[in-house]
Amino acid sequence: MNRTVLLMIGSLILLAVTFAALIGGGGSGRNPAEFSSSGGASLNRQPLMVYCAASNRAVMEAIREQYEREYETPIEIQYGPSQTLISSxxxxxxxxxxxxxxxxFLAIGREKSLIAETVPISLMQAVVAIRKGNPKSIESFDDLLRDDVRLVLANPETAAVGKVVRQVLDAEDRWSPLEQAAIAYRATVTEVASDLAVGAADAGIVYDAVLHTYPDLNYIELPELLAASSRVAIGVIASTKQPTAALHFARYVSSPDRGLKQYEKHGFRTSGGDAWSDRPELSIFAGSMLRPAIDETITEFEQREGVIVNRVYNGCGILVAQMKAGQHPDAYFACDNEFMNQVHDLFPHPIPVSQNELVILVPKGNPKNIASLKDLAREGLRVGIGxxxxxxxxxxxxxxxxEGGVQTEIMPNVTVQxxxxxxxxxxxxxxxxxxAVAYLSNAAGASEFLDAVQIRGIECSVATQPWAVSKDSRYPNLAGRLFERIRSMPSQEAFAAEGFRWQVDQAE
Known part of the structure; x- marks a missing residue:
């Protein structure tokens, strides 16, 4: 029986064990009612089930203990190869x-509608693990191919490090000789490290963070592997029955005040992350015309995440004045690029989301027979503008x-701004x-009382609405997930119903 068949059988056995563990009560083997910070009952808190790659086992055990102590919520963790876990x-x-x-693997999960939200955590770098003192004097990629070096690799079909390394080396035609030099493949990265620790191998390619719990092992970084790094993130499973609790734990794991401290201790490369708060408060400034399109979406986001989103709707000129006076929201959704540009120092990376057309609004039936901007200059007409x-x-x-050459003629008829x-x-x-000259979206809720007359031939009558997160936000990831919700298909439909044209997917 060849090695490939053996690996396939091993993966199927592990999948079956995982399924049996889930049916039998989860990966921890402990009764959820036994968890609490005081040693008593867990106050009826439901356990959270986490599928976790073996490479993160040590750090997740530390975070699990800390979270259970702080929030009396049991965390049940099933460890294994990433591919096997997503199959489970x-x-x-x-x-x-x-x-x-x-x-x-989270991207694969999203494509299959298995994963809802994702929250970034850290980075891991692929390195060559060796025993302390480097007894085989391994210093280069070619040294891994020597006959006297017993090389063990993680299986690319099950382990993330194997998959990433194969992708990088394949591009340089270096994977094939490395594959031929390997004496064995292991299902997980920790099994590779364990082989070195017990003397069953001389070298293996692992993630740097994995070696934190192996004091007898060191590693060397090779130029050929510099591109072989992995972004670690946690995803909420789409079928979860408790999304708010799951997101609470995800925020905890990814916060520099909580979980990321453990990730740093365990050798992971971390940066950024949201400040920790049991119930964060996100602040959003948005142009008034956007309120009908986004307010319900924001409310749904609040409920799912278990957070508070304080929103301020107003004219963008007023909002810009408030920001220049020192009020800095976490995110800003402007009515037009011009009013985003005025606070570019606070919001350096805006994304155009939608467009809204300027129109002439008139009472139903258009009793004054207004057909163009020039008609607004007729004597005695009462006109309103922003x-x-x-x-x-x-x-x-x-x-x-x-641009239409009618400003001087119309302005005497303007009775209100x-x-x-x-x-x-x-x-x-x-x-x-x-x-009145207003946005098409302003007429969306009053179509039984008003008609809209299109303004033709003038490009600047179309406004583009950009979204941006503040460079100083304490919750950039949370704001990013809100933007994901705003970009969702139900939200796009809400925008269309309010008279907006969608743009963001074409912009990225």
Whole structure:
């Protein structure tokens, strides 16, 4: 029986063991009711089931102990090769979180609709593990190919490090000679390290962080492996019955105040992460016209994440003035690029999300027969527009008037300038105005009372709405997940229903 068949049989056996463990009560073998910081009952807190790559076992055990002590919530962890674990998730549909050794497995999970949210954690680098003192004098890639060096590798079909190393070396035509030089393949990276620790091998390719628990082993970094690194992230399983609890634990694991401290102690390369809070409060500034398109999505996000999102809706000119005066939200959703550019120092990486068209709003049936901007200059007409300095709508309106060559003629008829389009809609409905220049989205909720007249031939009458996260946000990952929710298909449908055109997928 050849090695490939043996590996396949081994993987199937491990999958069967995993399934049996889940059916029998999870990977920890402990009664959830026994967990609490005081040694008593866990106050009816439900256990969380985590699938975790073997490479993260030591650090996850430390985090598990810390989290259970702090929150009296039992964490049950099933360890194994990343590929086998994702197969278990697909077959059983059981579990709350998945932490593979490389986030490519989370991407696979998302493609199969197995994973919902993902939260970044750290980096691991592929290195050559050797015994202390380097008795075989291994210093280069070619040394791994020597006949007197017993080389052990992680199986690329099951272990993340094997998969990543094969991808990198294949590109340089170096995988084939390395594969031929190996005396054995192991299902997990920790098994490779264990072979070296007991003297069954002279060298093996592992993640640097794995060697934290092997005091008799050292490692060397090779130029050929510098591109072979893995981003570690944790994903919420889409079928979880307790997403809020799962996200709470994911935030805990990825916070520099909590879980990342353990990751650093265990040799992982960490950076960034959200500040820890049991219930974080995220602050969002957004143009008033965006409220109908995003408010319900934000509320749903709050409920799922178990967080608070404080939002401030107003004219973008007013919001920019508040930010320049020192109020710095975690994220800003502007009505137009111009009002994002004015605070570029706070939000350096904006992403265009949608577009909104400037139109002429008139009472139903268009009793004044207004067909173009020029008609707004007719004597005696009462016209409302946005305030140029208080909102993007007003700024774009003035640009549109100028480009259309009608600014001087229309402005004498302007009887009101407001910071939001909603105010103009209200005045149209009460009969205080004959026409208003506002966004198409402003008419979406009043279509039975108002008609919209398109402004033709003027490019600047279209506004682009960008989103950005503050460079100083304490919760950049949380804000990023909110943006993912805003980009979701249900959210896109909400934008379309409010008169917006979607743009973000074309921009990236």
């Amino acid at each position: 998730i697909e077959v059983t549909g059981v579990g709350d979180l998945f932490l593979p050794a490389d986030d490519s 305030h140029e300095k208080q909102c993007a709508m007003g700024w774009i309106t003035q640009n549109t008037f100028r 407001t910071p939001t389009g909603d105010m103009l809609v209200n005045q149209l409905q009460t009969g205080s105005l004959d026409a």
